[in-house]
Amino acid sequence: MMEGMTERKFLMTTPVRMARRLLPFPRRVRGTPDALPTFAVPAQAITCLPDPVAFRQTLLELIAQATRRIVIVTLYLQDDDAGREVLEALYAARLRRPELEISVFVDWHRARRGLIGSRKSDGNAGMYRAYAQRFGEGVAIHGVPVQNRELFGVLHLKGFVIDDALLYSGASINDVYLARHGRYRLDRYHLLRHAGLAESMAEFMQRHIAGNPAVRLLNAANAPTARGLQPDIRQFRQQLQQAAYSVPPGTAGPREVAVTPLLGFGRTGNTLDAVLLALLRGTRERVILLTPYFNLPRPVRLVLGQLLRRGCCIDIMVGDKTASDFFIPPGQPFTTIGLLPYLYENNLRRFARTHRRQIDAGQLNLYLWRDGDNSYHLKGLFVDDDVAVLTGHNLNPRAWSLDLENALLLRDPARLLQGQHQAEWAALRQHATRLSDYRALESPGQYPEAVRKQLKRLNRTRLDRLLNRLL
Numbered sequence: 414m415m416e417g418m419t420e421r422k423f424l425m426t427t428p429v430r431m432a433r434r435l436l437p438f439p440r441r442v443r444g445t446p447d448a449l450p451t452f453a454v455p456a457q458a459i460t461c462l463p464d465p466v467a468f469r470q471t472l473l474e475l476i477a478q479a480t481r482r483i484v485i486v487t488l489y490l491q492d493d494d495a496g497r498e499v500l501e502a503l504y505a506a507r508l509r510r511p512e513l514e515i516s517v518f519v520d521w522h523r524a525r526r527g528l529i530g531s532r533k534s535d536g537n538a539g540m541y542r543a544y545a546q547r548f549g550e551g552v553a554i555h556g557v558p559v560q561n562r563e564l565f566g567v568l569h570l571k572g573f574v575i576d577d578a579l580l581y582s583g584a585s586i587n588d589v590y591l592a593r594h595g596r597y598r599l600d601r602y603h604l605l606r607h608a609g610l611a612e613s614m615a616e617f618m619q620r621h622i623a624g625n626p627a628v629r630l631l632n633a634a635n636a637p638t639a640r641g642l643q644p645d646i647r648q649f650r651q652q653l654q655q656a657a658y659s660v661p662p663g664t665a666g667p668r669e670v671a672v673t674p675l676l677g678f679g680r681t682g683n684t685l686d687a688v689l690l691a692l693l694r695g696t697r698e699r700v701i702l703l704t705p706y707f708n709l710p711r712p713v714r715l716v717l718g719q720l721l722r723r724g725c726c727i728d729i730m731v732g733d734k735t736a737s738d739f740f741i742p743p744g745q746p747f748t749t750i751g752l753l754p755y756l757y758e759n760n761l762r763r764f765a766r767t768h769r770r771q772i773d774a775g776q777l778n779l780y781l782w783r784d785g786d787n788s789y790h791l792k793g794l795f796v797d798d799d800v801a802v803l804t805g806h807n808l809n810p811r812a813w814s815l816d817l818e819n820a821l822l823l824r825d826p827a828r829l830l831q832g833q834h835q836a837e838w839a840a841l842r843q844h845a846t847r848l849s850d851y852r853a854l855e856s857p858g859q860y861p862e863a864v865r866k867q868l869k870r871l872n873r874t875r876l877d878r879l880l881n882r883l884l
Contacts, residue, residue: 556630
């Protein structure tokens with residue numbers, strides 16, 4: 414009898430719990446970006462790497478030179494040539510220095526399935542176990558289940574800590590992110606050499622993630638099922654909402670940049686989301702916003718509208734729909750996931766139509782990035798000339814409420830990094846085209862027939878709004 418009552422209660426409360434997770438309005442976190450604790454990092458210790466080839470080379474060089482620790486945090490480490498290259502480099506580094514501590518953190522659910530559209534498999538976890546059997550212990554690969562299901566949120570933290578260096582990028586590890594075999598997925602890549610910052614990022618993973626009962630080794634035999642971890646995952650979520658990086662109070666000197674690592678998780682009390690909104694609200698003249706999927710949360714859209722009314726200049730760069738990692742080229746079998754680039758383009762079209770007056774005046778500049786069959790994965794903000802945000806946060810509702818996210822806030826009142834930022838922005842625009850008018854985008858009536866049919870069905874049932882929240 415009690416079991417039946419419990420099951421009915423679960424079924425009745427499930428829609429409510431889902432709605433709470435998906436509501437887009439986070440409660441504001443008190444404080445301002447200027448009041449945040451910070452690491453004072455010498456400007457010359459911060460380097461912007463130019464492309465994915467340099468990112469791959471730097472990562473492999475740092476691994477080969479490591480003497481004390483390697484902590485890699487990424488969404489996934491793929492079972493392909495690039496993933497195997499990195500994994501073999503980690504085992505080789507451990508063989509050279511048996512005292513070296515190596516930990517890799519990836520999303521639990523993503524690691525245990527195959528690629529979307531492929532046949533059922535053990536996913537990347539199968540490769541992890543095979544390497545552990547072949548090379549033995551020494552490389553701990555942790556699966557982090559942020560939610561009970563991948564659909565409702567993933568580990569989206571970023572950062573590669575190697576000794577006292579932090580290599581930060583939104584990229585995961587696979588062939589296309591590391592520019593193997595002639596194609597690349599463009600991201601941002603920064604190397605920061607600072608012992609305190611590196612320690613903070615590594616210590617967070619050990620203190621809040623590695624020892625949690627919900628987090629298990631993926632390269633060990635007999636890993637539990639996600640269902641068996643559900644009680645631990647619920648407690649894990651609650652603990653993550655209270656977690657933060659350890660950052661000492663301090664101020665940056667005249668030749669230093671103030672760097673603050675930030676964490677974001679959940680709809681309420683989300684520090685990262687609150688700081689992003691505060692930065693946008695505090696804009697004096699100009700914002701540059703980078704996102705791969707044009708699906709801005711409502712609070713962000715409202716703030717951007719306020720900035721335009723105040724006379725601020727806004728530049729937004731997104732990928733052309735053909736530069737999306739979800740785009741399915743004509744002639745290939747079409748699946749529902751291929752609708753996403755068209756949904757995002759429709760979002761952009763509506764936004765451009767709403768703000769066509771500011772586009773005509775040059776106050777709002779919308780850039781579409783495209784370079785052959787390569788793809789686009791940039792995230793981040795530049796606010797005026799003295800603030801930058803490095804992050805894997807997509808600036809979409811999913812990142813706003815469901816995924817576990819982080820970022821590095823760089824405050825640079827002396828504008829020591831201004832030249833780097835300008836060079837990065839100029840390089841990005843080499844493969845971007847400014848949108849002159851919303852009509853320059855392909856209209857839904859011009860989409861392939863399979864896309865039109867499914868979009869019509871989604872619009873009729875209003876499921877397009879749910880997909881915008883979840884994907």
